[in-house]
Amino acid sequence: MNGLQRFDDTYGHTPIRKAFEEGDVYGVAYDSTRAALKPIRLGVIGAGGVAQSKYFPAVARLRMIWEPVEISAFAEPRTEHVDKVQAIYGGQAYADYREMLRAEPLDGVMVLSPDGLHREHVLACIEAGLPVLVEKHIARSLADAVQICEAADAAKLLMMTVANKRYSPPYRRARTLLDRGAVGAPALMTGKFNLGYNYVDLLEAGTIHLFDLTLYLMGAVTRVNAAGMKRKPGGDYPIDNAVVMLEFASGAVGSLTTSATALSLKPWERVEIYGEHAWLSVEDQYALTLYGGEVEGAQSWRPVVPNTQLFDEEFGGYMGIVENFCQCIRGEETPLVTGWDGCRAYELLTAVHLSLARRTPVDLPLPDPAAADAEVYAWLKRS
Numbered sequence: 001m002n003g004l005q006r007f008d009d010t011y012g013h014t015p016i017r018k019a020f021e022e023g024d025v026y027g028v029a030y031d032s033t034r035a036a037l038k039p040i041r042l043g044v045i046g047a048g049g050v051a052q053s054k055y056f057p058a059v060a061r062l063r064m065i066w067e068p069v070e071i072s073a074f075a076e077p078r079t080e081h082v083d084k085v086q087a088i089y090g091g092q093a094y095a096d097y098r099e100m101l102r103a104e105p106l107d108g109v110m111v112l113s114p115d116g117l118h119r120e121h122v123l124a125c126i127e128a129g130l131p132v133l134v135e136k137h138i139a140r141s142l143a144d145a146v147q148i149c150e151a152a153d154a155a156k157l158l159m160m161t162v163a164n165k166r167y168s169p170p171y172r173r174a175r176t177l178l179d180r181g182a183v184g185a186p187a188l189m190t191g192k193f194n195l196g197y198n199y200v201d202l203l204e205a206g207t208i209h210l211f212d213l214t215l216y217l218m219g220a221v222t223r224v225n226a227a228g229m230k231r232k233p234g235g236d237y238p239i240d241n242a243v244v245m246l247e248f249a250s251g252a253v254g255s256l257t258t259s260a261t262a263l264s265l266k267p268w269e270r271v272e273i274y275g276e277h278a279w280l281s282v283e284d285q286y287a288l289t290l291y292g293g294e295v296e297g298a299q300s301w302r303p304v305v306p307n308t309q310l311f312d313e314e315f316g317g318y319m320g321i322v323e324n325f326c327q328c329i330r331g332e333e334t335p336l337v338t339g340w341d342g343c344r345a346y347e348l349l350t351a352v353h354l355s356l357a358r359r360t361p362v363d364l365p366l367p368d369p370a371a372a373d374a375e376v377y378a379w380l381k382r383s
């Protein structure tokens, strides 16, 4: 760890906070410690929606606070995206990612391509000997997720999965409060997530965020029991609303509710954790409240937004992801979310799918990933 304190006890991205505390409301004053870090050249595979709305802006914001990182090249087959990204951010464009991996002296690659291509793209990065950060969900099947994690381990390469909410300040602080015993031993967790549209698989595309948070905040799950229903006719997926009961290795229990048909307007996400005479809640990746005792008042944290606002780059967790990836490449930090974390979130998703298909509880860990995938694919009617 170098001299920069990251994600400590503050509520926000520490370097930006530090700048504000020093009176630099734009957070751009020269930061000599940060500027002296080893420069990192990143490549991107897939410069579409999430790349343009989250990652390119997050890297630009990090550069503004003197993080020496750049997206020096990106691979994207669609010329309209290439032209737009180059006009805004520059960078060397490639139509074929293999060409980029061959030609560019990169320090790491962010795989932001469609889910069905993650396996191919991650394996190509590993083959090229490059550290890789892959968007959620890590792969399109549990067997593929296991395969790419094992390949990274065999090559002794850094592999991280995007679980952006783990980097989001209210969830980071909730984790810190739990570590400090602020609610005692957690006995119960509840969570909800509204996706608000049903043209993707609700659980795989949306609720997987909540599955990852469940593991992050409560630890390993040993049993799931799910029920679902389909409210809206048509569409490609068997359910668009679901409830999941959870049992944890710690002995705690939990429940998750998730909907693709209700509105996704805020509040669309909520997590509550109940302990001994205390509980906490995180609402919308924004407000954290600790009900810490019967005498004291509740404590609540919300971002103090300066006149120069902080955007989703920070509160969505994307600056934190990229910063952590760079620091891991430099050998200064360990990953907050490893490839195996992404794999475990996918395993929890698979167990929930299995429970919905079988209408019975399912125990974890799943003994046979390939058999589980086959059963889930048959239920989803996916080829």
Ligand SMILES: NC(=O)c1ccc[n+]([C@@H]2O[C@H](COP(=O)([O-])OP(=O)(O)OC[C@H]3O[C@@H](n4cnc5c(N)ncnc54)[C@H](O)[C@@H]3O)[C@@H](O)[C@H]2O)c1
Pocket (backbone or CB within 6 Å): 045, 046, 047, 048, 049, 050, 051, 075, 076, 077, 078, 081, 097, 112, 113, 114, 115, 117, 135, 136, 137, 162, 164
């Ligand atoms: N963390 C989150 O909350 C979040 C949000 C949105 C999307 N995602 C994930 O991000 C990934 C991308 O999603 P998106 O919404 O940006 O999709 P998108 O379709 O907008 O972008 C993907 C891009 O990859 C490009 N592409 C396709 N084949 C390619 C290839 N062989 N080589 C290089 N590029 C290729 C496409 O042309 C497209 O521009 C998905 O895995 C998705 O699940 C995560």
